Amino acid sequence: xxxxxxxxxxxxxxxxxxxxxxxxxxxxxxxxxxxxxxxxxxxxxxxxxxxxxxxxxxxxxxxxxxxxxxxxxxxxxxxxxxxxxxxxxxxxxxxxxxxxxxxxxxxxxxxxxxxxxxxxxxxxxxxxxxxxxxxxxxxxxxxxxxxxxxxxxxxxxxxxxxxxxxxxxxxxxxxxxxxxxxxxxxxxxxxxxxxxxxxxxxxxxxxxxxxxxxxxxxxxxxxxxxxxxxxxxxxxxxxxxxxxxxxxxxxxxxxxxxxxxxxxxxxxxxxxxxxxxxxxxxxxxxxxxxxxxxxxxxxxxxxxxxxxxxxxxxxxxxxxxxxxxxxxxxxxxxxxxxxxxxxxxxxxxxxxxxxxxxxxxxxxxxxxxxxxxxxxxxxxxxxxxxxxxxxxxxxxxxxxxxxxxxxxxxxxxxxxxxxxx
Ligand code: EPZ
Numbered sequence: 001x002x003x004x005x006x007x008x009x010x011x012x013x014x015x016x017x018x019x020x021x022x023x024x025x026x027x028x029x030x031x032x033x034x035x036x037x038x039x040x041x042x043x044x045x046x047x048x049x050x051x052x053x054x055x056x057x058x059x060x061x062x063x064x065x066x067x068x069x070x071x072x073x074x075x076x077x078x079x080x081x082x083x084x085x086x087x088x089x090x091x092x093x094x095x096x097x098x099x100x101x102x103x104x105x106x107x108x109x110x111x112x113x114x115x116x117x118x119x120x121x122x123x124x125x126x127x128x129x130x131x132x133x134x135x136x137x138x139x140x141x142x143x144x145x146x147x148x149x150x151x152x153x154x155x156x157x158x159x160x161x162x163x164x165x166x167x168x169x170x171x172x173x174x175x176x177x178x179x180x181x182x183x184x185x186x187x188x189x190x191x192x193x194x195x196x197x198x199x200x201x202x203x204x205x206x207x208x209x210x211x212x213x214x215x216x217x218x219x220x221x222x223x224x225x226x227x228x229x230x231x232x233x234x235x236x237x238x239x240x241x242x243x244x245x246x247x248x249x250x251x252x253x254x255x256x257x258x259x260x261x262x263x264x265x266x267x268x269x270x271x272x273x274x275x276x277x278x279x280x281x282x283x284x285x286x287x288x289x290x291x292x293x294x295x296x297x298x299x300x301x302x303x304x305x306x307x308x309x310x311x312x313x314x315x316x317x318x319x320x321x322x323x324x325x326x327x328x329x330x331x332x333x334x335x336x337x338x339x340x341x342x343x344x345x346x347x348x349x350x351x352x353x354x355x356x357x358x359x360x361x362x363x364x365x366x367x368x369x370x371x372x373x374x375x376x377x378x379x380x381x382x383x384x385x386x387x388x389x390x391x392x393x394x395x396x397x398x399x400x401x402x403x404x405x406x407x408x409x410x411x412x413x414x415x416x417x418x419x420x421x
Contacts, residue, residue: 002399004392004406006383007415008365011250014412016241018256018282019045020231022401024193025073026095027170028200028231029053032062032075033102034178035204037226039075044231046070049400052093056085060099080107087113087144093400094118097125098167100148101175104137110148114141119372121331127161127168134159135172135179156181156220164189164301169216170197176218177206185216191302192261196232203227235261236308237402240377242266242285243312244409246274247319248384249287252412257283264305268313271295272320294322294359299329311337311378318346319385320359327354337375340368344379344386365390373401380405384414391419 020043030053032039044050046069054064054073061081065074083103090096090113103110114125129139129146134157137150156179159172169189174197176183188194190212198211204227207219238257245252246269259266259278266276269285272292277284294317299307307330317324318341328334335355338348343366347358365388370376376398383390392398395418398405406416 001393001421002395003419003421004380004395004398005417005419006380006390006392008248008363008383008386008388008390010248010413010415012245012248012252012384012409012412012414013250015253015255016408016412018233018238018241018254019403021045021193021196021234022047022049023166023236024196024232025050026053027098027193027197028229029057029073029075030098030102031174031197031200031204032057032077033060033080033099033106034174035224035226036078037076039204039226040228041073041075042071042228042230044071044073045234046403047399047401048396049093049095052089053095056089056096056099059086059089060103083107083109084111085113090115094123095167097128098170100128100132100146101171104132104148104150105154105175105178108150108153112146112148114144114146119336120334123331127163127165128171131159131168131172132175135175135183154179156183156218158184158186160186161188166191166193169194173197173201173208173216173218176220177201177208177224179220181220183218183220185218186214188214188216189301190214192232192235200227200229203229233258233261236306238262238283239265239306239309240312240381240402241408242269242276242283243316243381244384244412245285246272246287246292247316247381248414250412251284251286253279253282253284255282259283264303265309268295268297268305272316291359292316292320294320294324294357296325298327301330307331307334308374310334311374312381314338314348314355314357315341315378315382317357317359318348318363318382319361323356323358325354325356329353336371337378340371340375340379341382343368344382344390346382362387364388367391367393370394370397373397377402377405384409
């Protein structure tokens, strides 16, 4: 199994290209099920989660071709044959549930395995279910599968979410494009990935207004056509690499990075004493002092501080001057990285949804274990600043969301390599 070895202590200097967003791409790919014409996605990230979504779409009868070394995805769903998202694939990736809305809209039926538990929380799909029911579908849970039917097609409705859900907003948005009449999504997620999906659907002929706000209106159309769409830059990959010079020292320019994608996060970095500036090609990040200052963070839906950067921010806070509190408000179990950071000498006390981090002078390298995608990368970041050698095991988590991570950091001078154990 692969592991990553890091020898810490080298300040970073260089430029890191930011890939297309994994979570945008995972929502854009199922949109192919809405039309018989081809959908082409450019700037796609080369990640195992993207390959998994490709396999899922193929199992539903779609054609999936990765061109230009995986940067371009050519998708087509001429005649979807199989409306069943099998447990074997869904259990590997929860985003599989995003085929529910498109399948229902196109075929009037879908069978999607329930994803089950997850390392970061229970993550139910009740909001997806509720939204499809509002659009006129009948859903039943049988044999671990959601069986959904809309024999007379979907019809527009008001769908009001009690809590903000990225995935449920995406499913509703896709389903509503082909529904009869108008759908209004209230308390919609405002994430850049939602805006990206709406833009792609509009290029396919959908009639959508209000994406990026908490109320999205969709007027159903009879038919969508093909399109070519460029995937938005990955704001979580961007935030992660912005933290690398903040934690290890030095200066890194994130190519393609956009401040509007990470505004709340960049503000916290500035409060901590990290300089972020816009350049012609992206964002440049530099640590000004020897140590950063402690800052408190609460995760929230966009435009708040992203839960997907909480673990990485915690890595930065482990060596900050002072004590910081990080409150996780989206997922109930997203502090699995805390005990692993503790193995490197971090002082972290977790009580319920709040982690209190007391900064130490220096972390020390140690063997550690990745537990989920963002937790893994927080350990890599911590290792960049730690004294001595760190080996991060179970890096298959990392490969779900970061392409060529060791190359990107290595090009900035980090002493990092992938090893096979
Ligand atoms: C998306 O997951 C992302 N995944 C996650 O990224 C991200 O952490 C999350 O949004 C929050 O920003 C993808 O886009 C593929 P939610 P999603 O529905 O859509 C609860 C990463 O590291 N909820 O917005 O599954 C849920 O349990 C990943 O890249 C329900 O209760 O998240 C959570 O507490 C991890 N019922 C909250 O809502 C539902 O039916 C927000 O979840 C759906 C969600």
